[in-house]
Amino acid sequence: MQLTVSAEEKQFREEVRTWLSENVPKDRLPPIGEEHKAFLKEWQKKQFDGGWAGIDWPREYGGRGLSIIEQIIWFEEYVRAGGPDSGCLFVGLKHGGPTLIVRASEEQKRFHLPAILKGEQIWCQGFSEPGAGSDLAGLRTRGVIDGDHIVVNGQKIWTSYAQLADYQELLIRTDPEMSKHRGLTWVIGDMSLPGITVRPIQSIDGEYHNCEVFYDNVRIRLKNVVGQVGEGWRVAMSTLSFERGTSFMHFQLELSHAIDELIRMAGERKGRDGRVLIKDDAIASRLARLRGEVAALRSMTYMAASRGSRQEMPGPEGTYLALFYGEVVQRVMAAAMDVLGPDSLMFDAHDCEAWTHRYLRTFASTIGGGTSEIRRNIVGERVLGLPRDSRA
Numbered sequence: 405m406q407l408t409v410s411a412e413e414k415q416f417r418e419e420v421r422t423w424l425s426e427n428v429p430k431d432r433l434p435p436i437g438e439e440h441k442a443f444l445k446e447w448q449k450k451q452f453d454g455g456w457a458g459i460d461w462p463r464e465y466g467g468r469g470l471s472i473i474e475q476i477i478w479f480e481e482y483v484r485a486g487g488p489d490s491g492c493l494f495v496g497l498k499h500g501g502p503t504l505i506v507r508a509s510e511e512q513k514r515f516h517l518p519a520i521l522k523g524e525q526i527w528c529q530g531f532s533e534p535g536a537g538s539d540l541a542g543l544r545t546r547g548v549i550d551g552d553h554i555v556v557n558g559q560k561i562w563t564s565y566a567q568l569a570d571y572q573e574l575l576i577r578t579d580p581e582m583s584k585h586r587g588l589t590w591v592i593g594d595m596s597l598p599g600i601t602v603r604p605i606q607s608i609d610g611e612y613h614n615c616e617v618f619y620d621n622v623r624i625r626l627k628n629v630v631g632q633v634g635e636g637w638r639v640a641m642s643t644l645s646f647e648r649g650t651s652f653m654h655f656q657l658e659l660s661h662a663i664d665e666l667i668r669m670a671g672e673r674k675g676r677d678g679r680v681l682i683k684d685d686a687i688a689s690r691l692a693r694l695r696g697e698v699a700a701l702r703s704m705t706y707m708a709a710s711r712g713s714r715q716e717m718p719g720p721e722g723t724y725l726a727l728f729y730g731e732v733v734q735r736v737m738a739a740a741m742d743v744l745g746p747d748s749l750m751f752d753a754h755d756c757e758a759w760t761h762r763y764l765r766t767f768a769s770t771i772g773g774g775t776s777e778i779r780r781n782i783v784g785e786r787v788l789g790l791p792r793d794s795r796a
């Protein structure tokens with residue numbers, strides 16, 4: 405593992421820092437809706453025009469063609485500069501685009517990848533269904549081949565940002581006679597096609613992150629299949645390896661910033677006894693432990709990136725980072741509520757970057773992209789080599 409920083413990387417960090425300090429939007433990210441979408445599209449276009457989109461994406465598709473180490477430097481500086489959350493751009497940038505890079509045809513890559521980087525295409529992920537979340541291979545949304553189209557009928561659920569999306573990573577069953585991991589197909593779904601109905605679901609923080617999506621005889625051209633018909637499980641595993649591997653890297657690094665901010669707050673806010681909170685041993689030791697956990701997470705992120713720089717896709721080791729992150733972020737945000745005390749109840753539903761919002765969102769961090777139990781199974785089986793889960 406190589407963790408020293410080269411002169412070029414130092415220079416790169418300086419350039420990133422300067423550009424971000426001059427360009428990061430001053431306004432807060434609006435809550436999910438058309439304004440949120442317009443805000444992020446404009447910001448993404450600005451990054452693209454400045455040459456800062458897709459740091460580790462190939463140059464021929466609009467990226468910078470640099471390594472994951474430069475990508476991490478970008479994330480670190482982005483967090484430091486207070487850049488907005490990726491919001492509705494998350495799927496396209498963090499796992500939709502990366503899946504296309506490793507699995508799509510040349511025509512598909514040329515059409516979609518530059519448009520994702522320019523903020524012209526918003527993507528969502530249509531994998532989970534009622535009854536097929538952890539057991540993803542049990543999905544039932546049906547695709548029947550009819551000439552040069554696939555006709556799709558069925559339902560997806562928990563589809564983040566579907567109400568704003570232009571395209572979807574859509575996983576469907578094209579051959580019900582095959583065993584459940586076979587006969588699946590990964591297809592690029594155009595969200596504007598006739599027969600698609602999107603119904604947003606309100607989340608605990610009052611926002612509409614997730615949706616139900618219904619498909620009624622939706623005709624998708626066969627040329628939108630990624631890989632081959634029937635090869636969907638293999639393509640979906642690529643998507644999940646990015647989703648569970650590198651997609652949270654930005655959030656993992658952001659946590660270092662959050663814990664420092666929390667310690668600063670605890671040094672200023674007073675408890676009921678009139679002393680600043682950090683003088684309370686229980687609070688100080690809790691924050692110290694969290695800071696240690698966050699530092700460990702950051703080091704593990706670097707280690708994974710260093711290993712990942714030599715392979716096409718993140719390996720299953722990325723899952724222990726997702727597992728650890730999902731649980732640590734919950735502990736950090738719970739501590740934030742205690743430091744804020746009664747002020748945490750002053751909840752502004754429109755300020756989605758506020759601590760209380762972030763706290764409420766962390767309930768999902770041990771569910772979305774695979775629950776903690778599923779992540780433990782993956783770490784047990786594929787990293788530690790323990791016997792397989794007999795139910796899978």
Ligand SMILES: Cc1cc2nc3c(=O)[nH]c(=O)nc-3n(C[C@H](O)[C@H](O)[C@H](O)COP(=O)(O)OP(=O)(O)OC[C@H]3O[C@@H](n4cnc5c(N)ncnc54)[C@H](O)[C@@H]3O)c2cc1C
Pocket residue numbers: 528529530531532533535536537538539561562563564565613614768771772773774775776777778781793795796
């Ligand atoms: C904020 C958020 C965003 C999401 N966004 C998307 C999205 O954009 N697209 C998408 O397709 N999906 C999305 N999801 C869905 C997510 O992938 C599923 O919720 C997740 O995979 C769990 O599936 P489930 O909800 O059906 O729960 P279930 O699979 O029914 O699980 C219920 C419980 O049983 C446990 N369990 C199940 N199987 C096992 C096992 N084999 N061993 C041990 N325990 C087990 C689980 O850990 C869990 O505690 C999102 C979810 C959230 C919370």
